Amino acid sequence: MEWSDLRIFLAIAREGTLGAAARRLGQTQPTMGRRLRALEMAVGQTLFQRTADGFVLTDEGAAVVGHAERMEEEALAFGRQLAGQEQHLDGQLRISSSDWFGTHVLAPTVADFNLRHPRVTVELLTDARTYSLARREADIAFRNIPFEEPEVISRRFMTLEYGLYMRSGTKQPKVGDGRGSTLVTMDIAFGGMPDVAWLKRVLPNADVVSRSNNREVQARLCALGAGLAVLPVALGDKTNGIERIKVSEEPPQRTVWVGYHRDLRRLARLRAFLDLAIAPHPRMTKNGE
Secondary structure, three states: OOOOHHHHHHHHHHHOHHHHHHHHOOHHHHHHHHHHHHHHHHHOOOOOOOOOOEEEHHHHHHHHHHHHHHHHHHHHHHHHHHHOOOOOOOOOEEEEEEEHHHHHHHHHHHHHHHOOEEEEOEEEEEEEOOOOOOOOOOEEEEOOOOOOOOEEEEEEEEEEOEEEEEOOOOOOOOOHHHHHEEEEEOOHHHOOOHHHHEEEEEEEEEEEEEOOOOOOHHHHHHHOOOOOEEEEEEHOOOOOOEEOOOOOOOOEEEEEEEEHHHHHHOOOHHHHHHHHOOOOHHHHHHHHO
């Protein structure tokens, strides 16, 4: 049995088709099929049932998954440990955050870091989904919720102030209970966010005319006159065409957390980036380190 074939086995089990698994691993579909057949011959079992909708694990295949995942985790841990011992400022650093936060908060730090350390390639991944630090989908992650993974070192990075914004040049509305006002807010999937609850409580009679999971889209809609929007001040104050409304009760603040896997705590390029990012936020407190 070739150990590398187990990686292919896991990719097919997770993706469900040869094509999707091949794209995930950067290999060709014929190669994936050939290596899977070789693995099945080596273990003497059929690991997948081939169906019109894709590949479904057989009982024998399901029994293999747990062992293969533990082997994968050991290989990933080995890689993280070696990476954590690197002391040279070169290589790749992968950072994840939300879309607007990456653009308006992290991009200036990334540009400064690039000038100081040109041999390090920084990948800034802005996405709504959560990237896994254990699988090294990201080396550093910035999130609005605390990290619960025991293997992650995390700390408070900064506190985000939020404000209520309207289109510039228009007469400031009498906010009241929201009657007669239109709102641009988060989509249903993010309906549990603090600013959404604030809007429902403070402006219960306002009409929601647009929803989006993208803060910059909300800011643009606000600038086009679609409605009022609650935005992070770091975004709203930099967006042309909108201005902040003075209200008696401001929207709730939020804490941004930064985390990285404990095996990478000695990675020189990771430490250098965090030191640079932390500089503008001297009151940031550490947690777990």
